Amino acid sequence: MLEKSFETLYLMFRSNYYKRMVEVIGAKEGSLSATESYCVEIIYLLGKPTISDFAKYLNLSIPNTNYKINSLVKKGYVIREQSKTDLREYYLCVTDKFLNYYGLNDAIIAHLMARIRETFSPQDVDVLDEMIQRVITLMQKPREEKADGDS
Numbered sequence: 148m149l150e151k152s153f154e155t156l157y158l159m160f161r162s163n164y165y166k167r168m169v170e171v172i173g174a175k176e177g178s179l180s181a182t183e184s185y186c187v188e189i190i191y192l193l194g195k196p197t198i199s200d201f202a203k204y205l206n207l208s209i210p211n212t213n214y215k216i217n218s219l220v221k222k223g224y225v226i227r228e229q230s231k232t233d234l235r236e237y238y239l240c241v242t243d244k245f246l247n248y249y250g251l252n253d254a255i256i257a258h259l260m261a262r263i264r265e266t267f268s269p270q271d272v273d274v275l276d277e278m279i280q281r282v283i284t285l286m287q288k289p290r291e292e293k294a295d296g297d298s
Contacts, residue, residue, distance in 0.1 A: 160255075163255050164255070165184075167254075167255065173275060176208055178222075179222065179224065182215070183215070183218060183219060183222070183224075184221065186205075186215050186216075187219055187224045187225060187241060187245050188249070188274070189204065189205065190219075190225060190239045190241055191241045191245065191246075191249065195228070195238045195239065195240055196238070196239055197230075197236055197237065197238055197239070198212060198213070198216065198227075198237055198239060201216075201239055216239065223242060223244045224242055224244065224245045225240065225245070225247055226239075226240050226242055227239060227240075228240050238276075243245055261274070
């Protein structure tokens with residue numbers, strides 16, 4: 148039951164975000180494809196990754212990664228920032244153009260938080276917040292290695 152409830156919540160967040168993104172971006176020239184939207188969001192979530200780090204994270208070849216990045220740069224969602232210490236290395240940074248679209252989630256979250264505070268007691272809100280913080284901590288920890296003999 149917990150798994151299904153969590154999956155439903157997760158999918159609702161994702162579908163609301165993408166629905167709002169499509170409403171705002173639409174089919175305008177220079178808009179993002181679904182794959183491009185995913186890639187630029189990953190760049191943002193990784194926090195200025197190098198091209199190599201981004202490729203490794205998505206398990207992509209460097210040529211494929213460069214193709215995707217070039218498209219995002221051309222559309223104005225990503226810039227390459229040269230490292231000050233190693234001039235061969237570039238960091239990927241999202242632009243304000245992306246951040247304006249990414250902020251679409253803020254209104255949805257603010258509305259949901261207001262409804263949660265209206266529906267639940269302050270103590271229940273505190274418990275929910277504590278549990279969410281614990282789940283975040285669990286997700287940030289690397290997966291434990293399987294015990295010897297486990298497959």
